Amino acid sequence: MRNLAVLSVISILLVLLGTRADDEPLQGFSPHSLSAERQWEEKFRTLPSADNQRDYMRRLSAHPHHVGSPYDQDNAKWILSKFKDWGWDAQIETFEVLFPSPKERLLEMIEPTHFAAKLQEPAVALDPTSSQQAEQLPPYNAYSVDGDVTGPLVFVNYGLPKDYEELDRLGVSVKGAIVIARYGNSWRGIKPKVAAEHGAIGCLIYSDPADDGYAADNVFPRGPMRPSDGVQRGSVMDFPSSYPGDPLTPGVGATREAKRLALKDAPSLTKIPVLPISYGDAQPLLTEITGPVAPKDWRGSLPITYHVGPGATKVHLKVSFHWDMKTIYDVIATLPGAEQPDQWVIRGNHHDAWVNGAEDPTSGQVALLEEARALGELVKQGWRPKRTIIYCAWDGEEPMLLGSTEWAEAHDKDLQLHAVAYINSDGNGRGYLTMAGSHSLEHFMNGVIRDIHDPETNLMVWQRLRFHEIAEAKNGEDRKDIRERPDLRMGALGSGSDYTAYIDHLGIASLNLAYGGEDDSGIYHSAYDDFYWYTHFSDTDFVYGRALSQTAGTAVMRLADADLLPFEFTDFADTIRLYLKQLKKLADDEREEAIERNKEIDEGLFAAINDPHRSKIAPPREDVPPHLNFAPLDNASDALGLSAQRYQAAVEKVWGLSLSQLTLQALNQKLMESERRLTAQEGLLRRPWYKHMIYAPGVYTGYAAMTVPGVREAIEQKHWDEANSEIVRVSAVLDKETAVINSVIQDINSK
Numbered sequence: 008m009r010n011l012a013v014l015s016v017i018s019i020l021l022v023l024l025g026t027r028a029d030d031e032p033l034q035g036f037s038p039h040s041l042s043a044e045r046q047w048e049e050k051f052r053t054l055p056s057a058d059n060q061r062d063y064m065r066r067l068s069a070h071p072h073h074v075g076s077p078y079d080q081d082n083a084k085w086i087l088s089k090f091k092d093w094g095w096d097a098q099i100e101t102f103e104v105l106f107p108s109p110k111e112r113l114l115e116m117i118e119p120t121h122f123a124a125k126l127q128e129p130a131v132a133l134d135p136t137s138s139q140q141a142e143q144l145p146p147y148n149a150y151s152v153d154g155d156v157t158g159p160l161v162f163v164n165y166g167l168p169k170d171y172e173e174l175d176r177l178g179v180s181v182k183g184a185i186v187i188a189r190y191g192n193s194w195r196g197i198k199p200k201v202a203a204e205h206g207a208i209g210c211l212i213y214s215d216p217a218d219d220g221y222a223a224d225n226v227f228p229r230g231p232m233r234p235s236d237g238v239q240r241g242s243v244m245d246f247p248s249s250y251p252g253d254p255l256t257p258g259v260g261a262t263r264e265a266k267r268l269a270l271k272d273a274p275s276l277t278k279i280p281v282l283p284i285s286y287g288d289a290q291p292l293l294t295e296i297t298g299p300v301a302p303k304d305w306r307g308s309l310p311i312t313y314h315v316g317p318g319a320t321k322v323h324l325k326v327s328f329h330w331d332m333k334t335i336y337d338v339i340a341t342l343p344g345a346e347q348p349d350q351w352v353i354r355g356n357h358h359d360a361w362v363n364g365a366e367d368p369t370s371g372q373v374a375l376l377e378e379a380r381a382l383g384e385l386v387k388q389g390w391r392p393k394r395t396i397i398y399c400a401w402d403g404e405e406p407m408l409l410g411s412t413e414w415a416e417a418h419d420k421d422l423q424l425h426a427v428a429y430i431n432s433d434g435n436g437r438g439y440l441t442m443a444g445s446h447s448l449e450h451f452m453n454g455v456i457r458d459i460h461d462p463e464t465n466l467m468v469w470q471r472l473r474f475h476e477i478a479e480a481k482n483g484e485d486r487k488d489i490r491e492r493p494d495l496r497m498g499a500l501g502s503g504s505d506y507t508a509y510i511d512h513l514g515i516a517s518l519n520l521a522y523g524g525e526d527d528s529g530i531y532h533s534a535y536d537d538f539y540w541y542t543h544f545s546d547t548d549f550v551y552g553r554a555l556s557q558t559a560g561t562a563v564m565r566l567a568d569a570d571l572l573p574f575e576f577t578d579f580a581d582t583i584r585l586y587l588k589q590l591k592k593l594a595d596d597e598r599e600e601a602i603e604r605n606k607e608i609d610e611g612l613f614a615a616i617n618d619p620h621r622s623k624i625a626p627p628r629e630d631v632p633p634h635l636n637f638a639p640l641d642n643a644s645d646a647l648g649l650s651a652q653r654y655q656a657a658v659e660k661v662w663g664l665s666l667s668q669l670t671l672q673a674l675n676q677k678l679m680e681s682e683r684r685l686t687a688q689e690g691l692l693r694r695p696w697y698k699h700m701i702y703a704p705g706v707y708t709g710y711a712a713m714t715v716p717g718v719r720e721a722i723e724q725k726h727w728d729e730a731n732s733e734i735v736r737v738s739a740v741l742d743k744e745t746a747v748i749n750s751v752i753q754d755i756n757s758k
C-alpha cells in the first residue's frame with residue numbers, strides 16, 4: 008500500500024515534470040525496440056550545437072541571397088557540401104521559374120503639395136551588412152503587375168472586406184482611387200486583391216508603427232523594431248485563389264522543358280500595381296488626406312489625425328518589372344532507410360531570403376543543418392533509420408513557395424506513394440513552441456515535446472507550453488479544456504510556408520514548428536533582418552535553435568524508426584467535432600445578425616441615431632440565411648469518433664499479437680495514406696489545385712488556416728446551396744478516412 012502510494016507519487020511527479028522513464032511505452036514502438044530508440048534519441052539530442060548554428064548563420068546571411076542572386080546559388084552549393092561532409096547522399100535539383108524584379112519604382116504626391124517617396128532603406132552604421140545596397144533587391148512586392156496610375160488616395164485600414172463595408176457606410180468609394188492599407192491582420196496579397204475587387208487602380212501597403220514600430224519597443228538599431236525607413240518586402244501573388252509556385256506551370260514541375268502559360272494568362276498575378284512603403288514615406292501622404300476621420304480602431308501610432316479620404320490628395324504610382332526566368336536551387340539530401348526504404352520522412356526549410364534573412368529563413372535553416380549533422384553522426388555510430396529520411400533546403404520560398412511547390416509537383420506520384428510525413432520550419436526565435444499541422448499527428452507531437460527540455464526554464468517544452476496556453480486562454484472554458492485534455496491542441500495549417508504543396512495539394516500529413524514569442528521583431532523582410540539584428544535581439548545564444556533541432560530531429564527519428572507509424576485519430580476526431588461546432592455557430596451567428604440588422608432598419612434605428620455632422624449610411628437589408636443541413640457531417644463525425652476509439656483500443660493490444668513484418672508493413676501503408684483520404688481529386692471549388700477538404704489557406708485571409716474550407720467559406724460568402732453541397736463532400740472524405748481506420752482495425756483484430 009505504502010509502496011504503491013510512493014509509486015503513484017513518483018508517477019505524478021514524472022507527469023508534473025513532463026519527463027518519462029526509459030521503459031515507458033513510446034507510441035509506435037514495440038517493447039522490443041523501445042529502449043534502443045530511446046537511447047539513440049538521447050544520443051541525438053546531445054549533438055546539435057548552438058555555436059555551430061551561429062557560425063552557419065554568419066556564413067549564410069553574409070550577403071543578400073534572394074532568388075537569382077549569386078549568393079543564393081553559392082549558399083545552395085555550400086549547404087550541399089555540408090550534407091555530403093556529414094555522410095548524406097545529396098544533390099541540387101533546379102527549376103526554371105518566373106521571378107519579377109523591379110525595373111522602375113516611383114511614388115509621388117502631386118496634390119495638394121509635392122512629395123517624392125524615398126523607397127530606400129538606408130545603411131545603419133552599427134550594422135555591417137545593411138550597407139550592401141548594391142546586392143540588395145529594393146523594397147517591392149513580387150508579382151504585382153506593371154502599372155502607371157494617378158488618382159486620389161483613400162486610407163482603407165487593413166484593407167479587408169469588412170473595412171470596405173465600413174467605407175460604404177461612410178459613403179467613401181475607392182473606385183478610380185489608389186488605396187493605402189496597413190500591413191497586418193491578413194496576408195499582404197489580400198489587400199490589393201480586395202482593393203481591385205472594389206475598383207481601386209493601385210495599392211500602397213505601409214508598416215504602421217503601431218503594429219511593428221516604435222509603439223511596441225525601441226526601433227533598430229537601438230531596439231528590435233522597424234525604423235521609419237524600414238520596409239516589408241513580400242510576395243502578393245494571389246495564390247490562395249489559384250495556386251502557389253511558379254505562375255507559369257500550375258500542377259507540374261517547372262523543369263526546362265515544361266509546358267508554360269503565357270504571362271498574360273497567369274491567374275496568380277495581381278490585378279493592380281502594388282508597392283510597399285515605410286512609415287517614413289507614408290506619413291506625409293496620410294497627413295494630407297482629408298474626408299471623414301478614420302474610425303477609432305483604424306488609427307495607428309503616427310502623430311497625425313488619421314482621415315479616410317478621398318480629399319485633395321492625389322498620388323502618382325509607377326512600377327514596372329523585369330519579368331525574367333530564373334534558376335532556383337533545391338538541395339535534396341537523403342539517408343536511405345534500412346528496412347522500409349520506400350517510406351519517406353521529409354523535413355524542409357527554405358534557404359533563400361528577401362535580403363540577408365538571418366531570422367527568415369536562416370534561423371530555421373541552421374537548426375535543420377545541425378539536425379542533419381547529428382543524424383549523420385548517429386549513422387557513423389551505427390544507427391540505421393528504418394525508413395528513408397529526406398532533408399530539403401528549398402530555394403524560392405519568398406516569392407511564393409517556388410522550390411518546395413515545384414519539387415512536390417515534379418515528384419507528385421512518388422510522393423503520394425512514399426511520403427509518410429513532411430516536417431517544416433521557416434525561422435526560429437526565443438520562447439514557446441508553436442506547432443501546427445495534421446491532427447492525426449497531434450498526439451505524436453505531444454509525445455515528442457514531452458522529451459525536449461526548454462532551455463530557459465528547464466521544464467519540458469510540453470509543460471511550459473501548457474502553462475503558457477493556460478495564461479493566454481481567453482476564458483474559463485478554454486482554461487478548463489487545456490487543463491483536462493491529455494494533449495495540447497495543435498493549430499491547423501493555412502499557408503505561408505513550404506508545407507503548402509505537401510498538405511494542401513498532395514495530402515501528406517504535415518507539421519510546422521518554430522520557437523518564438525518572447526521577442527518582438529520589426530525587421531521582417533527588410534534589409535535589417537541580418538546577423539547583427541539576430542545576435543542582438545533574438546535567440547542571441549542559439550539555445551532555442553538547438554531546441555528546434557532537438558524537437559524536429561526527434562520527430563523525424565521517431566517517424567523513421569517506428570514499428571507502427573504513430574498516427575492516432577482520437578485527437579483528429581475531437582478536432583473535427585470542434586470544427587463542426589464552430590461551423591454551426593458561424594451559420595447561426597450569420598442568421599441572427601441578418602435578422603437583427605433587418606429589424607434595426609425596419610425600426611428606423613439608423614436614421615434615428617445618425618449624427619448629421621458625421622453622417623453614416625444605413626447598411627443594406629440582407630436576406631436571412633436558411634438553416635443548413637449539417638446531418639451528413641454530424642453522422643460522419645460520429646462514425647469517425649467511434650472508429651478512432653476502436654483504433655486506440657486495437658493499438659493497445661498490438662504488441663501482444665507478434666505481428667509479422669509483412670503485416671506491419673501493410674498496416675503502415677494504410678496509415679501512411681490516411682491523410683490522402685482527406686483529399687478530393689477535383690479539389691476545392693474554383694481552386695482545384697487545393698485538394699485537402701479539411702485544411703486550406705483562406706481566399707480572404709491568405710496565411711491563416713481556413714478549416715473545412717468548402718463549408719466555412721460558403722457560409723462566410725453567403726452561398727447557402729453551396730454550403731449544403733460542400734457539407735456532403737466533406738462528409739464523404741471523412742467517411743473515407745473512417746473506412747481506412749476501420750480496415751486497419753480489422754487487420755489487427757483478425758490476427
Ligand SMILES: [Zn+2]
Binds near residue numbers: 433
Ligand atoms: Zn521564410
